[in-house]
Amino acid sequence: MALITGAARGQGRSHALALAAEGCDIVALDVPKAMSVLTYPLASEEDLRLTAKLVEESGRRCLALPVDVRDPAAVQEAVEQTLAEFGHLDVAVANAGVVQTGPLASVTEEIWDTLVGTNLTGVFHTLQSVLPPMRAARFGRIIVTSSMGGRMGIPEQAAYNATKWGVIGLARSVALEVAKEGVTVNVVAPCTVQTPMVQPDPEQEVPDELIRRFARHNPIPQPWIQAGDVTRAVVYLATDPGVLTGVIMEIGLGSSARLP
Ligand SMILES: NC(=O)c1ccc[n+]([C@@H]2O[C@H](COP(=O)([O-])OP(=O)(O)OC[C@H]3O[C@@H](n4cnc5c(N)ncnc54)[C@H](O)[C@@H]3O)[C@@H](O)[C@H]2O)c1
Numbered sequence: 001m002a003l004i005t006g007a008a009r010g011q012g013r014s015h016a017l018a019l020a021a022e023g024c025d026i027v028a029l030d031v032p033k034a035m036s037v038l039t040y041p042l043a044s045e046e047d048l049r050l051t052a053k054l055v056e057e058s059g060r061r062c063l064a065l066p067v068d069v070r071d072p073a074a075v076q077e078a079v080e081q082t083l084a085e086f087g088h089l090d091v092a093v094a095n096a097g098v099v100q101t102g103p104l105a106s107v108t109e110e111i112w113d114t115l116v117g118t119n120l121t122g123v124f125h126t127l128q129s130v131l132p133p134m135r136a137a138r139f140g141r142i143i144v145t146s147s148m149g150g151r152m153g154i155p156e157q158a159a160y161n162a163t164k165w166g167v168i169g170l171a172r173s174v175a176l177e178v179a180k181e182g183v184t185v186n187v188v189a190p191c192t193v194q195t196p197m198v199q200p201d202p203e204q205e206v207p208d209e210l211i212r213r214f215a216r217h218n219p220i221p222q223p224w225i226q227a228g229d230v231t232r233a234v235v236y237l238a239t240d241p242g243v244l245t246g247v248i249m250e251i252g253l254g255s256s257a258r259l260p
Pocket residue numbers: 005006007008009010011012029030031042043044067068069070095096097098099118122145146147148189190191192193194195196197198
């Protein structure tokens with residue numbers, strides 16, 4: 001069975017459906033309320049219910065829980081509920097994340113805390129809660145969602161990129177801690193993905209000037225990738241026999257070719 005944070009829509013929903021197709025029952029977590037500093041809406045409870053419905057229609061069970069990954073007790077309780085319901089926890093995808101762009105001078109304490117709270121501390125909470133049962137079972141596949149923003153500097157994206165660099169350090173260090181115990185910890189680092197995070201209004205084409213600017217530098221000339229492009233990497237890492245850990249899988253339209 002697989003637990004996925006930020007599973008109500010976007011990449012998280014795509015991962016949930018693909019892991020269900022691989023035979024996993026799903027625990028889908030997502031935040032129940034808005035974050036006022038963000039310029040776009042987060043998922044709704046209806047979105048979360050739809051993920052559960054789609055998983056169930058595919059023939060697997062789905063426990064959908066409104067959980068804010070910034071709340072360690074809520075994440076811990078969700079893992080306990082998972083174990084009570086399913087008896088084991090094989091895969092965890094720490095995917096929940098938020099973005100806010102703008103020059104450093106525009107990053108308020110509240111924006112910084114919101115980004116760090118979800119993108120970095122939220123992953124810390126998820127790892128801390130899922131690791132004990134995985135270590136006890138001597139099996140686990142953990143996938144952490146970073147970003148190509150976690151592989152390079154990007155102007156006007158300093159706070160977000162700091163969190164996405166941060167989770168790589170977290171994931172790779174924990175990967176080494178548990179490498180002898182049957183638990184792997186790997187990272188996916190997507191470039192811009194066409195999800196509600198960057199396209200809140202599906203009627204709009206590529207809405208954000210920043211995204212348009214990135215797209216001009218993509219070695220493979222397309223503005224963004226699809227959630228399913230990231231999901232293939234997640235499924236690969238989730239179904240790996242246990243020979244990959246501490247790996248960063250860059251899904252970057254060739255942009256990683258520019259990195260040292
Ligand atoms: N879309 C992109 O261009 C892009 C690129 C690289 C990396 N990412 C990362 O991919 C991940 C998935 O993003 P997405 O593109 O599917 O965007 P999205 O906004 O559609 O999905 C993110 C989900 O996380 C949920 N969420 C946010 N804060 C939460 C919290 N505190 N607790 C629980 N759930 C929370 C949201 O409600 C939403 O359902 C994020 O970590 C994001 O930073 C996105």
